[in-house]
Amino acid sequence: MKKVGVLVGREVTFPESIINSINEKGNGEVVAEMVKVGGIRLDEEKKYDVIIDRISHEVPYYRAALKRMALEGTYIINNPFWWSADDKFFNFSLAAKLGVAIPKTVLLPQQDYIPDITSESLRNLEFPLDWEGIVEHVGFPAFLKPFDGGGWKNVSKIHSLEELWYEYNQTGKLCMTLQEGIEFDQFVRCYCVGQEKVLVMPYDPSKPYLSGMQYVNVDDYLSPELHARVEKDVITICKALGYDLNTVEFAIKDGVPYAIDFMNPAPDAEIASVGEYNHNWIVNALTDFIFEKLEKGFETPEYRWSALLSPPAQIAKEKTTAKAKTAKTAKTTKTTKEKSQAKNAGAK
Structure with missing residues (x-):
């Protein structure tokens, strides 16, 4: 069992x-x-x-x-x-290198530190920051948000340098990013299971959580070409990060899907939030993924200790044995099928 x-x-x-x-x-x-x-x-x-x-x-x-x-x-x-x-700033950088559209983003030093950190501890840090250069690169509006967070916590929409300074000064010990705000024409949130199955969901981030209005069922919300690109980008991101369960959000402007959030390894799936259809999809997709992997075997992550606990020679032997068993099963199945066909032919 x-x-x-x-x-x-x-x-x-x-x-x-x-x-x-x-x-x-x-x-x-x-x-x-x-x-x-x-x-x-x-x-x-x-x-x-x-x-x-x-x-x-x-x-x-x-x-x-x-x-x-x-x-x-x-x-x-x-x-x-x-x-x-993992962290979101690394994810943005990686996805950009993989050809996914990412809004302009800058990683910011923390505003505050633990008591043992003094000015001597921060001698490598540029001071003062080139705030004008940062905002010139990112532009306004922009979003100030944690480099590692979720649930729209500690996220502020910024429209000016003065507003940026004020909000930044409230962030304390959080490490933040400043990201270009995409004034989107369309917005989608996508489930991804097993780095293969994708559900593209029209989504309105301006609506409150549990309002029942965030996820909207709209047929043909994206053109076929845009839908295909979104699916491709979702799979590219999840394969690169290795997440078997994730959501990826896109703000779409002028036909370009900008990936703005995709570190969600425990994505929301409550009926009251995502709706019955989306809830059922993620439950069924994850169930199928688990059963498929229990039957075929999981690709175990390459943990560094694996080679010490299972020497390379032993691993190679186990893989050879597994392949031999698979080949033997396939051969037996084929032989049985051929015998059955010959028997049926003789009966005719």
Whole structure:
């Protein structure tokens, strides 16, 4: 029996739906449940084949627990090591190099620091900053937002240098970015599952969360050409970042989809927020992805310790054995099919 665990925060409908979906499809051979953890020992045994992580970015204990579980071979959606290292400014830079349209963005030093940081600690830092040069590059309107954050927290729309200084001075120890504001004609949010399946959702970011008005069902919202480009960019981004579950947001201006946010490894999927259709799509797509991978095997991330725990010769032997078993199964299936066809031909 295979076990899938779900690690959750305050959300309700998505955990319930994904657990029910997996259990219905699993017929007792694959079982999903809420993860239960307490004090974790160094020699803790493997309990889950897969864990869907929805909350470790806000609970450090959960993040540490997931890393330990990965050591035993549990596949985590999403990879807790990369998620810990990732940030949005790096993502913008990477996506731009991959040919995705990204608004002009500048990383800013923190406004404040922990008590032990003094002026001597910051001798490498340019002071004062060239604020005029920064705003000349980015332009107005612009968005001041954390380099690593989500949920539209601590995000300000900026229209002038004076407004930028005021808002920047409220950010404290947060590291921020200033990004060109795209006055969009259209806006979409896209689910991506398994770095392959994409759902493009018309989205209105100006509407309040849980208002029921953010996600709008509009047929043919994008032209076929634009829809295809958005899908391509979503897959490019998620493959590059390695996220099996993610959302990518595009502000579209003059036919160009600018990717403005795509570090969402625990994307919103509550019915009250995303609507029934989108909720069902993400539940079904993730269920199918998990079952496909449980059957075919997950591509385990290249953890540095893997070579020490499983020497290269052993890994090569295991891969050769797996390939041989697959080839033998295929050959047996083919032989059985040929015999059946010959028998039917003889009967005729």
